[in-house]
Amino acid sequence: MGHIKFHLGYFTKFGATSWPGDGKEFGSNWIDGSYHKELARMLEAAKFDFILFEDTTIVGDRYAGSMELDLKNATLAPKLDPLPLLPLMAQDTSHIGLIATASTTFYPPYLLARLLSTVDSLTGGRAGWNMVTSSEKNAALNFGMDKLLPPTVRYDIADEYVDLVKQLWDSWEEGALVANTETGVYVDHTKVHTIDFVGEHFRSRGPLNTVRSPQGYPVFAQAGASERGRAFSSKNAEVVLGMMTGGVPGMKAYREDIRNRAEAQGRNPDDIKVVFLTPVNILPEGVEQQEMTDAEKQASFEHNIVMASSSLDVDFSLYDLDGPVPQDIVAGGHTSALDHMKKAGREEGKSLRDLFSMGQGASGMDFSGTPQQIAEKMMAVMDEVGGDGFLIEGSGYNRQLPQLVDELIPALQQAGAVRTEYTGTTLREILREF
Ligand SMILES: Cc1cc2nc3c(=O)[nH]c(=O)nc-3n(C[C@H](O)[C@H](O)[C@H](O)COP(=O)(O)O)c2cc1C
Known part of the structure; x- marks a missing residue:
C-alpha cells in the first residue's frame, strides 16, 4: 500500500543554532546571513516546502531575573530580524517557501503589510507570515506597554489586524501596474483604492504605496492551541503548526478539529496544511540513544x-x-x-x-534511529494521522543536517511519501500541489 504524501517544513531561528560548538561548525557564520543562505540551498535541494523562522523580541531574563543563562547559551538571543533575511535567502534559491514570524501585538499593521508585500515581491511570491500575538512580558516592555493584554483579547485584536492587512494588500487590484509607454501611464489610478478602515483597535486610510505582490497575500501560518487560538487559526491560516502532544490520537483530533472549524467558516479544509513540529534524532546503526556529555x-x-x-x-x-x-x-x-x-x-x-x-523533543513520540528507521516511523504516523506533514525542528540540530538531507529525505522520497520536485512557483501553489 502506498503512503500518504506529506509536506515538509523546517523550523529554525535567525540566531546561533550551532552553539555550543567550536566556532568552526556549520551555522557559526550566521551574523552575515551566509549560514542561512547555505541552509536554504540545502533544504531546497531536498525539496522542503518551506523554512519557517520563529521570532520573539526579547533577551530572556525571567529566570532568576538575569540575562545570564539566555545569553550564555544563545537561547532566545542573540538573533537577527527574520524579515530582511528572507530576500537574501531567496537570491540563491528558486522555489523553497520562506516564512517569517511577526507579532500582531507589536507591528503597526500598515508597516507590516508594506514590509510583507515587499518581501513577497523580492522573493518572487515565496513569502509567508507566521502570525503570533506574543506571550512575553518583556516584549511588551520593549514596545512601551506595561504588560500584555489577556490572550483572548490579543486574538480579537489579531482578527481585526488580519482583516485590515488583507484590505491593504487588496488596495492594489491585480493589473494596476500597466507601464504603458503609449499612454504614459505607469499605474492605472482607478485600480488603486483607499480602504478607510475604521475598526475597534485600528484605523488606516490606505492604499499601500507598494505594488500588488506576486501572491497578493503572503501565505498565512499560525499555531493555535487554545480554543481562541484554534478559532483564529482555522479562520485565517493556511499552514497550521501543531504539536505532537497526545501522540497519534491527539494529532489526529487536532487536525480534524482545525479542518472542521475551517469548513464551518466556508473554507476548503484542503487549503489548510497542518504540520506537526518534531525533532528528528539521527543515530548511527545499532545505537539506541546518543549519550550527551x-x-x-x-x-x-x-x-x-x-x-x-x-x-x-x-x-x-x-x-x-x-x-x-x-x-x-x-x-x-x-x-x-x-x-x-x-x-x-x-x-x-x-x-x-x-x-x-527531557530535551527539546519531549513530545512523547520518538523519531530517532537510522535515517531509514526514522523515515518508516514518520510515514507510519502520517498514514494514521491522515496528513498533512511535519515541521522539522532545526535549531540545535545542525550537526545532523547532512544526514537529514542526504539520507532521511531521500528515504522518504523513495517511498513516495514526500515531494521529489516542485511544480508550482509560488509558496501557495506549492502547498496546494497535494
Ligand atoms: C511550532 C510552533 C511555533 C511557534 N512559533 C512562535 C514564535 O516564533 N513566536 C511566538 O511568539 N510564538 C510562537 N508559537 C506560539 C504560538 O503562537 C501560540 O501562542 C501557541 O501555540 C499557543 O497557542 P495559543 O496561543 O492558542 O494558546 C509557536 C507555536 C508552535 C506550536
Whole structure:
C-alpha cells in the first residue's frame, strides 16, 4: 500500500543554532546571513516546502531575573530580524517557501503589510507570515506597554489586524501596474483604492504605496492551541503548526478539529496544511540513544528553563526543581503548557528538573534511529494521522543536517511519501500541489 504524501517544513531561528560548538561548525557564520543562505540551498535541494523562522523580541531574563543563562547559551538571543533575511535567502534559491514570524501585538499593521508585500515581491511570491500575538512580558516592555493584554483579547485584536492587512494588500487590484509607454501611464489610478478602515483597535486610510505582490497575500501560518487560538487559526491560516502532544490520537483530533472549524467558516479544509513540529534524532546503526556529555546536558537544561521561564512568564528559580512539580505555580503566559507540567508532577511524580532535562523533543513520540528507521516511523504516523506533514525542528540540530538531507529525505522520497520536485512557483501553489 502506498503512503500518504506529506509536506515538509523546517523550523529554525535567525540566531546561533550551532552553539555550543567550536566556532568552526556549520551555522557559526550566521551574523552575515551566509549560514542561512547555505541552509536554504540545502533544504531546497531536498525539496522542503518551506523554512519557517520563529521570532520573539526579547533577551530572556525571567529566570532568576538575569540575562545570564539566555545569553550564555544563545537561547532566545542573540538573533537577527527574520524579515530582511528572507530576500537574501531567496537570491540563491528558486522555489523553497520562506516564512517569517511577526507579532500582531507589536507591528503597526500598515508597516507590516508594506514590509510583507515587499518581501513577497523580492522573493518572487515565496513569502509567508507566521502570525503570533506574543506571550512575553518583556516584549511588551520593549514596545512601551506595561504588560500584555489577556490572550483572548490579543486574538480579537489579531482578527481585526488580519482583516485590515488583507484590505491593504487588496488596495492594489491585480493589473494596476500597466507601464504603458503609449499612454504614459505607469499605474492605472482607478485600480488603486483607499480602504478607510475604521475598526475597534485600528484605523488606516490606505492604499499601500507598494505594488500588488506576486501572491497578493503572503501565505498565512499560525499555531493555535487554545480554543481562541484554534478559532483564529482555522479562520485565517493556511499552514497550521501543531504539536505532537497526545501522540497519534491527539494529532489526529487536532487536525480534524482545525479542518472542521475551517469548513464551518466556508473554507476548503484542503487549503489548510497542518504540520506537526518534531525533532528528528539521527543515530548511527545499532545505537539506541546518543549519550550527551554532562556539559551538553547542562546546556540543554538551561536552554529549556530559559525558554519556559519566558514563554510561561514564570521565574522557575523560585521553585524547588527536585521535588514533584509544585502545583501552586502561576503562569502569566501559556497556561495550558503549565497545566501539562503540573499534571506530569501529579500523575507521574516528575520534578521540574526532570521536565527541563527531557530535551527539546519531549513530545512523547520518538523519531530517532537510522535515517531509514526514522523515515518508516514518520510515514507510519502520517498514514494514521491522515496528513498533512511535519515541521522539522532545526535549531540545535545542525550537526545532523547532512544526514537529514542526504539520507532521511531521500528515504522518504523513495517511498513516495514526500515531494521529489516542485511544480508550482509560488509558496501557495506549492502547498496546494497535494
Ligand atoms: C511550532 C510552533 C511555533 C511557534 N512559533 C512562535 C514564535 O516564533 N513566536 C511566538 O511568539 N510564538 C510562537 N508559537 C506560539 C504560538 O503562537 C501560540 O501562542 C501557541 O501555540 C499557543 O497557542 P495559543 O496561543 O492558542 O494558546 C509557536 C507555536 C508552535 C506550536
